[in-house]
Amino acid sequence: xxxxxxxxxxxxLGAAIPVYLLRDWQFGGHLAALVSVFAGILAxxxxxxxxxxxxxxxxxLDPLTQYTLAIYFIASAxxxxxxxxxxxxxxxxxxxxxxxxxxxxxxxxxxxxxxxxAMTLAAITIVPAVQDDRSxxxxxxxxxxxxxxxxxxxxxLAAWHIDAYRAxxxxxxxxxxxxTLLAVGFGMWLAAFPMYGxxxxxxxxxxxxxxxxxxxxxxxMALTLLTHLLAEATWFGWWEQTARMLLLAGLASVxxxxxxxxxxxxxxxxxxxxxxxxxxCLLIALSVQGAHGALVLYASLATRALGLTLLGIATETLLxxxxxxxxxxxxxxxxxxxLATVALMIGSFTLAGTPLAAGFAGRWLMLRDLAxxxxxxxxxxxLAGLGVxxxxxxxxxxxARPDEAGSRVLRPIAIxxxxxxxxxxxxxxSIALGVFPNPILHVASMLVILYPLPQF
Amino acid sequence: MREIGIIVSLxxxxxxxxxxxxxxxxxxxxxxxxxxxxxxxxxTPPEIALIKMLVGAFVCLMLYLAARHSGWSAPxxxxxxRFSGDGAGIRDPLPWTGLAFRALTLCLVFILTxxxxxxxxxxxxxxxxxxxxxxxxxxGLVILMLTGQPLxxxxxxxxxxxxxxxxxxxxxxSLVIVFLLAAVNLLLTASISYLVAVQGRxxxxxxx
Numbered sequence: 001x002x003x004x005x006x007x008x009x010x011x012x013l014g015a016a017i018p019v020y021l022l023r024d025w026q027f028g029g030h031l032a033a034l035v036s037v038f039a040g041i042l043a044x045x046x047x048x049x050x051x052x053x054x055x056x057x058x059x060x061l062d063p064l065t066q067y068t069l070a071i072y073f074i075a076s077a078x079x080x081x082x083x084x085x086x087x088x089x090x091x092x093x094x095x096x097x098x099x100x101x102x103x104x105x106x107x108x109x110x111x112x113x114x115x116x117x118a119m120t121l122a123a124i125t126i127v128p129a130v131q132d133d134r135s136x137x138x139x140x141x142x143x144x145x146x147x148x149x150x151x152x153x154x155x156x157l158a159a160w161h162i163d164a165y166r167a168x169x170x171x172x173x174x175x176x177x178x179x180t181l182l183a184v185g186f187g188m189w190l191a192a193f194p195m196y197g198x199x200x201x202x203x204x205x206x207x208x209x210x211x212x213x214x215x216x217x218x219x220x221m222a223l224t225l226l227t228h229l230l231a232e233a234t235w236f237g238w239w240e241q242t243a244r245m246l247l248l249a250g251l252a253s254v255x256x257x258x259x260x261x262x263x264x265x266x267x268x269x270x271x272x273x274x275x276x277x278x279x280x281c282l283l284i285a286l287s288v289q290g291a292h293g294a295l296v297l298y299a300s301l302a303t304r305a306l307g308l309t310l311l312g313i314a315t316e317t318l319l320x321x322x323x324x325x326x327x328x329x330x331x332x333x334x335x336x337x338x339l340a341t342v343a344l345m346i347g348s349f350t351l352a353g354t355p356l357a358a359g360f361a362g363r364w365l366m367l368r369d370l371a372x373x374x375x376x377x378x379x380x381x382x383l384a385g386l387g388v389x390x391x392x393x394x395x396x397x398x399x400a401r402p403d404e405a406g407s408r409v410l411r412p413i414a415i416x417x418x419x420x421x422x423x424x425x426x427x428x429x430s431i432a433l434g435v436f437p438n439p440i441l442h443v444a445s446m447l448v449i450l451y452p453l454p455q456f
Numbered sequence: 457m458r459e460i461g462i463i464v465s466l467x468x469x470x471x472x473x474x475x476x477x478x479x480x481x482x483x484x485x486x487x488x489x490x491x492x493x494x495x496x497x498x499x500t501p502p503e504i505a506l507i508k509m510l511v512g513a514f515v516c517l518m519l520y521l522a523a524r525h526s527g528w529s530a531p532x533x534x535x536x537x538r539f540s541g542d543g544a545g546i547r548d549p550l551p552w553t554g555l556a557f558r559a560l561t562l563c564l565v566f567i568l569t570x571x572x573x574x575x576x577x578x579x580x581x582x583x584x585x586x587x588x589x590x591x592x593x594x595x596g597l598v599i600l601m602l603t604g605q606p607l608x609x610x611x612x613x614x615x616x617x618x619x620x621x622x623x624x625x626x627x628x629x630s631l632v633i634v635f636l637l638a639a640v641n642l643l644l645t646a647s648i649s650y651l652v653a654v655q656g657r658x659x660x661x662x663x664x
Contacts, residue, residue, distance in 0.1 A: 055632045056630075056632060057632065113628070113633060114632070114633075114636070117633070117636040117637070117639075117640060120640055121636075121639060121640060121643060124640065124643045124644050124646075124647050125643065125647075127647040127650070127651070128647065128650050131650070131651060131654060138606065138651050138654055138655045139604055141651060142604060142605075142606050142609070142651055143604070145613075145644070145647055145648070145651075146600060146609075146613060149613060149617065149640075149644060150613075150616070152617075152620075152640070153617070153620040153624070156620075156624055156628075157624070160624070160627050160628055163628075174579070
């Protein structure tokens, strides 16, 4: 009898083989999406379970893990179903499923060494999808591979220090070393400041759809593991620098994301910096821990996935015909792809946290908490968010301009039905959650009760 | 036997940094895995050392096959990498890193290694093995700094991880971890080989 949580590992890994064989047909995309949706539903509805033993190591499906895995599986399902009609690498679907299974191992494992090894295997597995069969993307994939591989030693050494401390309290003196090692390791995985180049580069070089899968998955799983660690290894939370470092990394990521997105001249690169801005906001929510810290963090994990999925699919839909992703080559594309253009705007507003988009409620609560700590920092976050909005409004201006001087003739293009339907559904969901944020806040508040954030 | 392993790993590490013929680099990498296996066979159960050596042999074989089948011509050195396909080739992003520069870098790495071994001894590790760990990790990192091309930098990444594994295997010898580390090494090599093959097929399409 297989323990129910193990299905979250078995399903995606097992489905990778048939999906690999069917990857050239539309059915392959549908099968991958179906498996991901099913795994997402299972992750959401499984009752609380006792710890499991797998090869002598403990696995536990706690409420936070259920929540993040459910979000990730469902977001990846949208990407699979839309991505198959767009320009993604041939191995995107099976490798994405393998990565999902490895993420499930990483998130459920209660041993840091196993989690870090599973995360590294996931990063290595997805490299061909990040490279995306494009001749100009080897360097981006290589940088991603190097950064994710070099993070592993830091985690394994930290895990050894923690295990040694658990076995013998005399090792308490080495816990500060463990905390330093973890700070470096999580810095590389989260790809926040100062390691932000890892994921912004992959967003720049790879297809937006596969880049989005990476931009959603790695920071989300890294935050889940960090939260587990903070909750279980209380000594790490006591380390007085932890909160300050997280806040510093968050503020720097927000400012860099908001500033650097303004100087980008390519749509794919903008996606990476918008994601960096949003990640900074998540780190601020985790570090400030005001009245709504946990609520904001948990709600924002879902809205981030929604915003990034919208941005990724919309970006790739807009780039389907022009091929190039520089803004100058996109003149007039918005007139021929109005739905994708609107979805691009809604996705960017969701990440920037503007009113009427899904990210607003969480961002507003985060800003209130941050303002109580330091009002100027809150204004900095608002200004950085404005940078994201301005960058995408500039893109809208380019997309809406006539493609040739004086020409206003619209050339018909083939409509990509599946991505368009996905964009329509996700855009409506974003607006609905922006106007009526109660459902997402209700789920997040339930999670706060079941899995409260550790206090620094 | 342990001393022989340490000396061979020091020499092979230096060769990986100095030599720029990819076949020689892969040969040195193979020697390095054997040397690390020899060191481990003296301080851990022999089956763990055997696993490490077997994984190393597979790693080198995979890289060799990927390089040969993707158009890296046999006599091509890494100073001027050329492909046998259309002759377009790719440029070394750091053309100033000649033999003299790399030899000087090697000296600096050696000094750094001895300083680290003296001032920051690794926990629960004999000093001579600690020296080997530091040496391999630093050599690997330096190679990663000097080039970004997968066929040139891949052995550097694997060298850095081998140095770390030598340290970590002495600290944690659980079979689950050993097998997972072996899986990481093999999959990592598969990914590097994939990137090498793509770059080989499209030598002029790279942007930095």
